[in-house]
Amino acid sequence: MNAAVSANRLELLQIADAVAREKSIDRQIVIEAMEDAIQKAARSRYGNETEMRAEIDGRTGEIRLSRLLTVVDEVENPAIEILLKDAHARNPAARVGDFIADPLPPLDFGRIAAQSAKQVIVQKVREAERDRQYDEYKDRVGEVINGLVKRVEYGNVIVDLGRGEGIIRRDEMIPREAYRPGDRIRAFIYDVRREPRGPQIFLSRTHPQFMARLFAQEVPEIYDGIIEIRSVARDAGSRAKIAVLSNDSSIDPVGACVGMRGSRVQAVVQELQGEKIDIIPWSPDAASFIVNALAPAEVTKVVLDEDAERIEVVVPDEQLSLAIGRRGQNVRLASQLTGWDIDILTEEEESQRRQAEFVERTDLFVEAIDVDEMVAQLLVSEGFTSVEELAYVDIDEISSIEGFDEDTAVEIQTRANEYLERIEGERDARRRELGVEDALREIEGVDTAMMVVFGEDGIKTVEDLAGCATDDLVGWSERSEGEIVRHDGILKGFDLSREEAERMIMAARLAAGWIEPEPEPAEAGEEAGDDETSDAAGA
Secondary structure, eight states: OHHHHHHHHHHHHHHHHHHHHHHTOOHHHHHHHHHHHHHHHHHHHHOTTSEEEEEEOTTTOOEEEEEEEEEESSOSOTTTEEEHHHHHHHOTTOOTTOEEEEEEOOOOOOHHHHHHHHHHHHHHHHHHHHHHHHHHHGGGTTOEEEEEEEEEETTEEEEEOSSSEEEEOGGGSOTTOOOOTTOEEEEEEEEEEOOTTSOEEEEESSOHHHHHHHHHHHOHHHHTTSEEEEEEEEETTTEEEEEEEESSTTSOHHHHHHOGGGHHHHHHHHHTTTOEEEEEEOOSSHHHHHHHHTTTSOOOEEEEETTTTEEEEEEOGGGHHHHHOGGGHHHHHHHHHHTOEEEEEEHHHHHHHHHHHHHHHHHHHHHHHOOOHHHHHHHHHTTOOSHHHHHHSOHHHHHTSTTOOHHHHHHHHHHHHHHHHHHHHHHHHHHHHHTOOGGGGGSTTOOHHHHHHHHHTTOOSHHHHHTOOHHHHHOEEEEETTEEEEEOOTTTTSOOOHHHHHHHHHHHHHHTTSSOOOOOOOOHHHHHHHHHHHHHHHO
16 A cells, blocks of 8 residues: 555656656646645535645655635634634644644545646646746847748748747748748747747748848858948848948958858858848948948939938939839838938939929029029029028129129119018018917017918917927928838928927927026126125125
């Protein structure tokens, strides 16, 4: 009998050791699961309301089962309660509300109890395994991992990672890639999440950082930090661009990534199913970087709009299709790589636009200052773009134009001022018609033209302007599906920076009494004078 009991105890510990090894979890967790299972079986035998405690000795495998009885003044249910004086007989320090352990004989499991105990153990072990898997992989996000294809479900690939299971969703697979169970696969861990069915390890082969990690494995200089990968843009399975920077002037970052006869880049290309990769030198100068990013197309001119993060690129007529790429691929990848919105024009289109601007400015001067076309063309050729420039520029700048004298320059400036006064009068009348109050003019930076635009947008008082946000005035940009989308503000036609708009709004809030003016710092001389005065008074 004792020999059988010893064998059972030994077997219990062997089972615990085997499960702990197989599931890679702590042996103590398995023993605790067994204790929970015995407690559940004991409750079904002695009553569900009974508080049970089971303990398994980790060295001998001995099971100790006991019932916890609550110490009370008056017993209502003897199965779960014990009288205070009876408790004192077992433990003199016992008080009402404490628990007394009442030892029970070893439990003889029936078939149903054994089945129930097994379910408890399996559930506890599975939870422990999930916790272990989550803890192991949550800090490995951003790594490249190797695994074996376990199965393919509706295009999603389930990968056996050895000590876990990952999933590559169909949209994270490189197009036209096919895997069968048993194939080796390499992927990038981009997310690990706890979910009801266990931790989900999400893998990707299309993620831009997958390519960056592959280059780090192939190029020792990247691994050592001598070369940095600043940005990556991918059209998975087709084409990619990667921007690299060398922290050592003696090492060419592009050459190091390409390798001897292209050996390094070729290893990455093979892993990515023949994806073409453009390796581009990164530059802190946005214009140079964008020109590099548009390779292999040649660029003849760039015009940057830094506020909108937009750039116009002029290319030779025959290079247009190369710069745009098939289905816009080249310019789209260059835009993703640099973070700038790129507009591409041919030299002919840019020339036509310049001519259109020349004609437009010429017509403006002919109409505004009543000069003939030749005089207007001369002014535009000299770089004048607005009537305001003509009105406020130094008179010598106009008289120095070939064919002009001082009298002509004075006459042109006089007409420009008269035109601006007439326009100002018309704007002021329109502003009053819209009901915009005079007090808005007192806000620094606000002019009559702005007041008209404000009135048309329902901003008629200082309080209305004080309630605006900077984005309301100058607009904002946001990235949507890899493209930068520009939203215009109320003052879209005015050359107004975000800082100027912010100052204007703060001035309106100050004028409206929403905020207090900041106290001016006292000068050193005044502070010294005050000290002297107080000293004299004290004396």
